[in-house]
Amino acid sequence: MKHILIAASLLTCLLFTGACQKQTTPPPAAGPKKLVVVTTLFPLYDFVRAIGGDKVDVRLLLPPGVEAHSFEPKPEDALRTAKADLFIFTNSYMEPWAVSFVKGLNTGTITLLDSSAGVTFQKAGVEEEKEEHGHEGDHHHGGGMDPHIWLDFGNAQIMVANIAAGLEAKDPANREYYRANADTYRGELKKLDAEYKAGLSSCGKKSFLHGGHYAFGYLANRYGLQYESASAVNADAEPTPAKLMALVKQVRVTGLKYVFSEELLSPRVSEMIAKESGASVLLLHGAHNISKSDFEHGVTFLALMRNNLVSLKTGLECR
Structure with a gap:
């Protein structure tokens, strides 16, 4: 009887080889380890996504839907970042906490990368006035420079080059892969820049007004436009009643038909200016x-900027 049972077991293995092999076949080998990169803002996240491709696991520190200027990392953000290979921040004016944040992780393995190396900063073009809530007109986390460097597509190309160099340094085996992707993406930024220059070259208006914080100075400067915002660089600031009245008057005098609002912030101020001046409101996305x-739908920086161009051409009455 014992021999019959053994024979039956062997026959079962022959007939159902998958069941027997399941116990003896080792699991498939894991793929190559990806470089773990944490970025502060969305433009950096999207740049890394384009350059790093399938060699990189990129994570956005700023939770989607959260306004960027008021964000400061919490203990749970430190836990999520501790195992990263590379931490990329925009610049010291945008994230003055970045250096101390990474040092505080105490891992000794994370490389800190400032994406703005080589970029020429410009001052925030706002009046030196006290705004509501006690914010100075040019104040942003203690600095007077405009941190929104990615909205100049020449600066964006420098940022892409810096990011590619950072990836290469951490993962030299894939150097050529990162360089090729960075070259391709810089080509896309050059194409985008050309589209803006052509699209904004023949417009009825040369100025635009924005009911939020001072975010679009680099974009205006690159394409020879005049730009004014309701508030200072600090997104928490509120315009004074006198400033609001001056902006309403400006819209009326210049004959602007549109006032711009921005993403993830209340359009209340823009709508107020538009209502008092007879204008309409359009969205201009700063891409913070x-x-x-x-x-979740994989929206890209390039797509957001092309949407902006459509809005600008409408708002500036371009042919």
């Missing part, structure tokens, strides 16, 4: 961050 829905 994106909504949860846009994040």
